[in-house]
Amino acid sequence: xxxxxxxxxxxxxxxxxxxxxxxxxxxxxxxxxxxxxxxxxxxxxxxxxxxxxxxxxxxxxxxxxxxxxxxxxxxxxxxxxxxxxxxxxxxxxxxxxxxxxxxxxxxxxxxxxxxxxxxxxxxxxxxxxxxxxxxxxxxxxxxxxxxxxxxxxxxxxxxxxxxxxxxxxxxxxxxxxxxxxxxxxxxxxxxxxxxxxxxxxxxxxxxxxxxxxxxxxxxxxxxxxxxxxxxxxxxxxxxxxxxxxxxxxxxxxxxxxxxxxxxxxxxxxxxxxxxxxxxxxxxxxxxxxxxxxxxxxxxxxxxxxxxxxxxxxxxxxxxxxxxxxxxx
Numbered sequence: 130x131x132x133x134x135x136x137x138x139x140x141x142x143x144x145x146x147x148x149x150x151x152x153x154x155x156x157x158x159x160x161x162x163x164x165x166x167x168x169x170x171x172x173x174x175x176x177x178x179x180x181x182x183x184x185x186x187x188x189x190x191x192x193x194x195x196x197x198x199x200x201x202x203x204x205x206x207x208x209x210x211x212x213x214x215x216x217x218x219x220x221x222x223x224x225x226x227x228x229x230x231x232x233x234x235x236x237x238x239x240x241x242x243x244x245x246x247x248x249x250x251x252x253x254x255x256x257x258x259x260x261x262x263x264x265x266x267x268x269x270x271x272x273x274x275x276x277x278x279x280x281x282x283x284x285x286x287x288x289x290x291x292x293x294x295x296x297x298x299x300x301x302x303x304x305x306x307x308x309x310x311x312x313x314x315x316x317x318x319x320x321x322x323x324x325x326x327x328x329x330x331x332x333x334x335x336x337x338x339x340x341x342x343x344x345x346x347x348x349x350x351x352x353x354x355x356x357x358x359x360x361x362x363x364x365x366x367x368x369x370x371x372x373x374x375x376x377x378x379x380x381x382x383x384x385x386x387x388x389x390x391x392x393x394x395x396x397x398x399x400x401x402x403x404x405x406x407x408x409x410x411x412x413x414x415x416x417x418x419x420x421x422x423x424x425x426x427x428x429x430x431x432x433x434x435x436x437x438x439x440x441x442x443x444x445x446x447x448x449x450x451x452x453x454x455x456x457x
Contacts, residue, residue, distance in 0.1 A: 137257030137269035142279050143248060151275070152361055153400055160398070160405045166414040169300045170248060170275060171354040173222075178252040180350040182223050189342045191335070192296050195448035196326050197226055199441050200294075204233035207452060210438065211322040212239050213290035217283060219276040220297045221245030224256040227292060228263070230324075235264055244284060246272040277309065280316040287320040296328040296448070299383065299419035303429075306419075310433030319457035323435060329446045330420040333377040340375035340384050340418070348373035351386055354415050362400040370394055374412065383419040387412040426451060 143151075152171070159166045172181065185193035213234060218227045224245050234240025243260060247253040250273045257269040270284060276293075283289070291313070301309055313323070340347055351373045355366035371388040378385055390407035397404050407413075426449065427437055435453040442449045 137254070137261055137271050139250065139254055139257065139271045139273065141250065142272055142274040142282055144273075148248070149361055149400075151278075152358070156358065156362060156364075156398065157401050157403065160401075160403065160413075164414070165405075165407075165412070167354055167358075169416040170277075171357050171415070172350060173248050173252075174353070174357050174360075175249050175251040177350060177353045177357065178222055178247075178249045180346060180353060182225070183346050184342070184350060185225070187342045187344065187346060189338045191339060192328050192448055193226070195443050196294060196296075196450070197229070199326075199443060199448060199450045200226055200229040203439075203441050203450065204229045205237075206439075207290075207324060208233040208237055208239065210452065211288060211290045212237075213288050213322065214239055215242040215244065215284070215286040215289045216240060216292060217244040217246065217289060218292045218294065219246050220293070220295065221247045221256065221271075222249075222252060222295075224260060226294055228260070230290075230292060231260070231264055231267065235267065240267070242268045242270060242284075242286060244270045244272060246274050246276055246279070248273065248275055280312050283316055287318045289317070289321045290324060291317065291321065292324045294324070294326040296326055296418065298325060298327055299421070300416060302381075302417065302419070306429055307433070310429060310435070314434040314455050317455045319455060321455060322438075323430075323451075323453045323455075325426070325430070325451045325453065327421045327426055327449050327451070328418070329442065329449055330382055330422055331446060333379070336384055336420065337375050337377055340386055341373065345373075347375070347386075351388060351415055355388070358398070362398050364396060364398040364400075366396050367394070371413070378417075381417075381419070382421075383417045385414055386416040386418075387414050389413075421449065423449060 253271045257271040352368035355368045358364040370391045374387040390411045439452045
């Protein structure tokens, strides 16, 4: 098999220097705040991406199974409706679920190009190489990028399908989602489509269990953010001195993941010339995962200029897929 077939094109828009500069700014702001916090992009170095892939296979973590079931049931209809020649996936990771859509698009003869976007060059490179072998003739143009900052870098080639799966949209609060949806709408053309996966509001006990598994994989994933800070910024966090916390915020309707300090401690971050004290029991918020209703996601998309074409959810309201297009 030739090199052209087995090797994806990898375009780096977020190199090590740019990623480190972004980390410096976000760490300085988040760790200096009265209520300390970090954005979830810090989870996703190569180790973090592998841990998250492991999380998706846990018994407690229902979203991946529910979304996969919906994709398997509706992929053919989605690809027939969009007739997409190019599919872009935001936060693609290992590209596991996107394979279902790729297979449907290839079977119908329309899809020629797949553009996975992720912050981990190692993960996206491995995934892209596997895809070009699995789907002979598929062009893979991987982007090492942050979907919050690089939406304008989408390659042309309408009709395009932008897939944003896994409920990752829930990592943004309401203001963040508003800005993201408007930016995405501006980056898309009239013939493009958006496929959005989002988790639905349900029994809080089921939600919390999905983010606090018995095997402790999510806890390791959460603490990995501290290891990334250590590796990239020279910080001296001791991850074992922070306990993993997952809780349901009923007012905001989102899960919060936090790291709780075990004892009083002081962390230094030389790259920021910053000393960060943690009191015993003080918490650092590392992620939110908002949950939705059909009406809420419909309203947010329509406010940003999208028209809803279809919505599919599983019996029992586990998860929701929404197919929409820009209003032009």
